[in-house]
Amino acid sequence: MKNFYFFIVLLFVAGFVPKAVAQNISNEGLEFWTVFPTHDPNGSSLATMNVNVTSKSNSEVTVTCGTYRETKPIPANTVVTFLVTRSASYIDYADGNKVLTNRGIHITVTPGKPKVVAYSHVFASARSAATLILPYDALGQKYFSMNYTQDIGLITARNFLVLVAAEDKTDVIIREPNGTTQTVKLLKAGDVYEYIPSSYTVDLTGVYVEADPNTSSCKRFAAFSGSTSVGIVCTNGRDPLLQQLYSVNSWGKIYGVVPFINRRCIIRVLAQEDNTAVSLNGTAMGILNKGQFIEREITSSTIVAADKLICVAEYSLSQNCSSSTGQLQIGDPEMVLLNPIEFNIKDITVFSSNNFRILEKYINVFMKTAKTSTFRVNGSIPTNGTWLPMPSDPSYSYIQIQVYEESLNLRADDGFNAIAYGFGQTESYAYSAGTNLASSQFLELVNNFSNSINSTTCIGQETDFKLTFPYLLSKITWKYDDGSPSYVDNNPVYTTSVVNGQTLYSYTSPVHKIFTRTGISTVSATAVLANNTSSCINGELDLSFTVEVNALAAPDFNLPTDICAGAEIKFTDLSAASGSAITQWKWDFDGTIKTEKDPTFIFPTAKTYKIKLSVANASGCWSDILTKDLIVKKYLPVLVFNALEPICINAPKKQFTANETLGLNAAEKVFSGDGVTANGLFDPAVAGAGIHKITYTFTSVDGCVNTVTRDIEVYALPKIIVEPEIYILSGGHKTMPATISNPSAKHKYKWTPATGLDKDDILNPVASPEKDTEYTLSVTVDGMCEVTAKVLVKVLGEINPPNSFSPNGDGINDVWNIKSIDSYPEALVQVFNRNGQKVFSSVGYTAPFDGTYHGERLPVGVYYYVITPKNGRKAITGPLTIIK
Known part of the structure; x- marks a missing residue:
């Protein structure tokens, strides 16, 4: 028999590598490699390298690099920072293009402790960059560099591509788009090679690196890319770029791109194969060949798709032009590699950094619209953001959530993609919040109690094993470290799936294993290959897996007393977590199921109710069901209080009744x-x-x-404002000049009489009566609250003065009688002699002109009159003859 030790991987490209750890497919892991790449300082401020570690469960981590070594406990749902010694880890500009021994930063979980999530963060004054670190099992053999075109900046401003050996004797070939190649020999795990071009004009995006297929076909390595510092679009602000690269088989065909909040961004789409057709929101962007990319600026959420595998990067801009309208918005350049829809995640713990001088922190999340209601941050529905549909495909939605904590648990019933980022004054960072990755072999644990498939299992609950493998197996023998009997699967049944062109075989073995202790257990298996096509393996394979066994939480809740049937009652969860935080609740109120942490319920009748609660932790372990009896003896009063009709403010008092x-x-x-x-x-x-x-x-x-x-x-009484008396000319018309306070559709109007009005049910009708008429306006509010006002419309007749009169005392025409002059009480009547001397003047014509002036009779003859009626009429003039 030929012995090989295989491990469940997050990401697998080709072949298997001996290693003593087993893992499932996410960015959680037990072993990691990262680097401290070349960094352009801002003045004399030198950069610092922090490794930040968090976990769903209590764990322990050791970080080493050269002479640096430090071990720290990792409490559940907290962030622990390791300050890696600069002298041991930093890659100086002069160290570029050289193999550096033992310069890789190695992160390992203490054997028997749960998995962790790790991030590296390089920062200094006005210089910041960070990346999610992928675990060893996620490392691959083929990568493409992703960078950004350098502006004219510092002398040392360059793109970089850093390679880190995770295995001894790893040969890596660097292939540039122009056909130039070079081979880098990394003799020991932890050896580092930083490729820096000779000129700032060289953009390394599209440079392809792979393990030498002749000498290292079964080796894997880590790759990081970015820039020592760069300005993007406007060059008065700059920042380093840093991201760990995903191996090519963790690329996808569909990506949801959500811009950084209130900002525009740039995206690059990089092709893995020739003749890759790329579209943006359904519109063709172009055809790419291997290593080529398309760059676009976007301001709204976008879906990028292709017919072959692509990689998508999102970039923030320099501060002075980064807003969605091109104005200043705090932050500086940053690059984040996005995860495709194909490799989303349902549950992850995220680190959200406050360094360096970060003022705003956010999480962008992209997922199916139908499942957004299940998304939780630290067990709660997010309130600092709003779900919005993707403009080009409303079946997907996105949310931009402002966050404040450093450790965040993100969870949903369906997969999501997310990035974490932060901005300060000329500061920024961004990285994937977590992801599942392509793998050609991995172990999943089927919990028969909860009927779920997870990466971990639970104490005391029956578990089966589901092994996914790239080869056909004829036999699997499962062995345990607790001495329990082995399980032999002589005829393993499989299902097939195709992931990125590779056929995978999934074998579910009904082992019915019940783990009796928490922590990390080792499960071994001997697998017999039925058809081996790999150059690395053949015959029988010895597989070794680590299985994380989680304790069950202890459910508990308050039992309210003095309950009234019909009243809404709140229940408070008092459950005690064990190892990892409680993230799910299942309440059973006599058959009604609720999933909130602290639900409310209305008990309809007085009786005894059985209240049940089961809780699950972040690892998916459901507790036993706790049942408590709740006795409801009293009834909530049922009240009838009919709707209240509107009322006028001057109405009598009203008695209300309720029953x-x-x-x-x-x-x-x-x-x-x-x-x-x-x-x-x-x-x-x-x-x-x-x-x-x-x-x-x-x-x-x-x-x-x-x-x-x-x-x-309560209706206020309308206040009517009218002119009590108005005048119109005979045969003329005028709009009634009435107004009311606060007019509304509830006001109704009525004028009486209607004679002489064009309408009688509006506020301002047109009046044209034939004679003087007094009108009454009635205003009501919804048919009540009536108030009235009166308007007298006086009709002015035609003034027709006679041209002579005979003041001789015979009683006939002794005075100058002017027809209709009484309609003009303010009229000015004046008479002049032939010399222009005024001999008569009167305002109002109550005493007619009798042909005298100062008591003396005027001589017969012709005089001249001027009558000014006022009330809008022109003056009337003409001759007036006094005769005997």
């Missing part, structure tokens, strides 16, 4: 609100105009209290 329909005896019955007494007598004048809430409270002798509230609107 309790169950026949309960009352300890107290009280009305409350504006203008109402405790016994329900309502005075609209005291309440005042407006809408008022009137509440009726009934307290039974058992102490059950219920209330019902109704609105009542």
